[in-house]
Amino acid sequence: RKEVEQDPGPFNVPEGATVAFNCTYSNSASQSFFWYRQDCRKEPKLLMSVYSSGNEDGRFTAQLNRASQYISLLIRDSKLSDSATYLCVVNMNRFQKLVFGTGTRLLVSP
Amino acid sequence: NAGVTQTPKFQVLKTGQSMTLQCAQDMNHEYMSWYRQDPGMGLRLIHYSVGAGITDQGEVPNGYNVSRSTTEDFPLRLLSAAPSQTSVYFCADSNQPQHFGDGTRLSIL
Numbered sequence: 001r002k003e004v005e006q007d008p009g010p011f012n013v014p015e016g017a018t019v020a021f022n023c024t025y026s027n028s029a030s031q032s033f034f035w036y037r038q039d040c041r042k043e044p045k046l047l048m049s050v051y052s053s054g055n056e057d058g059r060f061t062a063q064l065n066r067a068s069q070y071i072s073l074l075i076r077d078s079k080l081s082d083s084a085t086y087l088c089v090v091n092m093n094r095f096q097k098l099v100f101g102t103g104t105r106l107l108v109s110p
Numbered sequence: 111n112a113g114v115t116q117t118p119k120f121q122v123l124k125t126g127q128s129m130t131l132q133c134a135q136d137m138n139h140e141y142m143s144w145y146r147q148d149p150g151m152g153l154r155l156i157h158y159s160v161g162a163g164i165t166d167q168g169e170v171p172n173g174y175n176v177s178r179s180t181t182e183d184f185p186l187r188l189l190s191a192a193p194s195q196t197s198v199y200f201c202a203d204s205n206q207p208q209h210f211g212d213g214t215r216l217s218i219l
Contacts, residue, residue: 008150034207043200043210044153087153089207097143097168098208102152 003027004090006101013108017078021104023088024070033064033071036087038103044087047073078108113137116201116211123191123218131186131214133201141204142184143168144176146197147213153200159184191218 006023013019025033033050048055050062050071061074071090075082088101113136123129135142143158145168155168159178173195175187188195196218202208 032207036207043213044208045210046207049207097155097158100145100153102150 002101003099004088004101006088006104008102008104010105010107013078013106015078015080015108015110017108018074018076019078019106020072020074021086021088021106022070022072023101023104024068025088025090025099026069027090028066028069030069030090032091033062034089034098035060035062035071035073036089036100038085038087040084044100047086075106078106080108080110082106083108114201114203114209114211116199116214118214119212120215121217123188123216125191125193125218127191128187128189129191131188131199131201131216133184133186133211134182135184135203136182137203137209138181139203140181142178143202143208144174144184144186145200145202146170146195147200148197156186156199193218
């Protein structure tokens with residue numbers, strides 16, 4: 001089983017739609033969780049950290065479910081500029097390497 | 111890019127040639143790492159360092175060497191390039207969270 005698994009997509013949604021991605025992780029001792037965004041032929045960039053209580057940043061909401069070992073990302077009111085690949089990232093603690101999922105591709109159409 | 115500088119941005123090599131990918135950061139972070147990204151594979155860790163003088167292997171270290179003589183610099187060396195090393199390489203600093211350089215697109219012919 002992969003350490004971090006994501007549905008590769010693509011998720012095709014119209015502008016204004018709400019879309020959600022899930023990501024499962026295998027190591028129950030994992031402590032830190034992040035969502036990164038990667039545009040085509042660009043470097044990954046941090047979108048948001050994921051906190052135990054869930055957190056929101058504008059149109060983006062991240063949730064953590066430790067019991068089921070998954071994190072989620074919800075995007076409301078999708079914009080064309082949201083089209084990208086979203087990477088789920090997990091690590092055990094600040095001294096351990098990060099583990100990246102292979103990413104979920106989102107395509108937002110007019 | 112949050113102070114992570116990678117050079118070169120593009121490089122074409124012939125099989126058997128050697129080269130060094132440069133990575134520098136100016137935020138005094140202890141942790142630095144190198145990844146390669148291939149289609150359908152996601153980011154795979156090559157080597158990482160938790161501080162000057164300390165390096166360790168990641169998931170796919172074969173064919174690559176690293177050193178960390180200073181906090182700022184973390185070069186990645188390909189000793190004898192092979193076509194299988196054609197990839198996009200990213201350097202990153204910190205790990206909570208990580209900030210990536212622009213990437214180096216490397217082709218081995």
